Amino acid sequence: MEKIKNRMFALFFAIIIFLWIIWSSIWTEVQFGPVNAPGWPYFDPFHITLFIIVLGLLYEFYRPSLDFTYNKNKRWTASGIFLLAVAVIVVVAIMFLEIDEPEQNILGSRTFEYPLGSGQIHVWPNLLWEFLSVFCMETVSLSLLFGIIFMTKSIPDKSKSYKIMLIGAIAFELFFLFLGFYLPFFITGVGQGNLSKLTRVELLTTYWFHWDFWSELVILVGAILLLKTQIHGILRFFMNKKFLQS
Numbered sequence: 001m002e003k004i005k006n007r008m009f010a011l012f013f014a015i016i017i018f019l020w021i022i023w024s025s026i027w028t029e030v031q032f033g034p035v036n037a038p039g040w041p042y043f044d045p046f047h048i049t050l051f052i053i054v055l056g057l058l059y060e061f062y063r064p065s066l067d068f069t070y071n072k073n074k075r076w077t078a079s080g081i082f083l084l085a086v087a088v089i090v091v092v093a094i095m096f097l098e099i100d101e102p103e104q105n106i107l108g109s110r111t112f113e114y115p116l117g118s119g120q121i122h123v124w125p126n127l128l129w130e131f132l133s134v135f136c137m138e139t140v141s142l143s144l145l146f147g148i149i150f151m152t153k154s155i156p157d158k159s160k161s162y163k164i165m166l167i168g169a170i171a172f173e174l175f176f177l178f179l180g181f182y183l184p185f186f187i188t189g190v191g192q193g194n195l196s197k198l199t200r201v202e203l204l205t206t207y208w209f210h211w212d213f214w215s216e217l218v219i220l221v222g223a224i225l226l227l228k229t230q231i232h233g234i235l236r237f238f239m240n241k242k243f244l245q246s
Helices: 004-032 045-062 074-096 126-135 138-150 160-188 200-204 207-226 228-245
Strands: 109-113 121-125
Touching: 004 045, 004 126, 004 138, 045 138, 045 160, 074 126, 074 138, 074 207, 109 126, 121 126, 126 138, 138 160, 138 207, 160 200, 160 207, 207 228
Parallel strands: none
Antiparallel strands: 109 121
């Protein structure tokens, strides 16, 4: 089968990220309670932007175009290694060492109530819970995905699937996280979701903030740099249109 490596790669990450799309709404409500947001749980910006990345992966499965030749560029190699390191650190620390929940054991069971207040108690193997909640989580799955691709010679000009993934990544990181969560929090000090009970100082001294923030920043900057030609074209189009209308 031609391009089997590409198809296996695309299918693996499409499944992992799609599992997070499905599981994240349940995980969020178990951790923080019911969410009252437009489009929740699957037609909100969080899930829609992730689904764009999944569409890019599915297109890669359908029409492989990624070039997995190693890219010797030091900047992209460093970016890839950093993202892969973040993924490994998060999986080891949270999934296996359970530094956030010392009472849990990866080989034990986890009891949780869902929906909250319903009295419905579920008992799962903790390995399954942590696989869905940590390995599939966007911090790990996106760091692994782009950590690998950034170190290859794949470019969006020659890979439509990569271009779709990068567009989804920019939409997710910029519009949902940075403009939706980080910037408002740093300006007002009032956060949402898992930031809602933290002050700025508390956030900056929280270990998970740094692996989330810096990995997301590297992905965002990398995606923008890879799509800079297309972004410049779009900006010129709108600027020219505005100039002609004036």
